[in-house]
């Protein structure tokens with residue numbers, strides 16, 4: 770599987786999220802950092818497929834312990850994207866396998882978001 774660099778680990782503040790605009794032919798992605806661990810998802814709500822953030826990089830609820838869709842308030846677990854509350858409860862965000870290398874680069878599959 771070919772990988773492409775998404776960002777540097779330090780581009781995402783620890784405990785926070787960052788969105789990545791769609792490149793040509795790609796859906797947008799977003800990433801949440803917890804220490805050296807990064808969770809990456811396709812930025813599309815399983816409810817009706819829209820981007821989760823209205824404000825740039827605002828993907829977490831105010832407590833910072835769940836992903837929230839700004840449109841109808843669906844809540845998703847950070848660690849696996851499972852929807853625990855809201856109109857798409859029981860559905861999941863599309864997870865993107867991400868790797869952080871020793872140099873601090875975050876890698877995702879080349880076709881992530883396609």
Ligand code: FES
Nearest residue numbers: 814816838841843
């Ligand atoms: S579009 Fe996300 S909860 Fe409705």
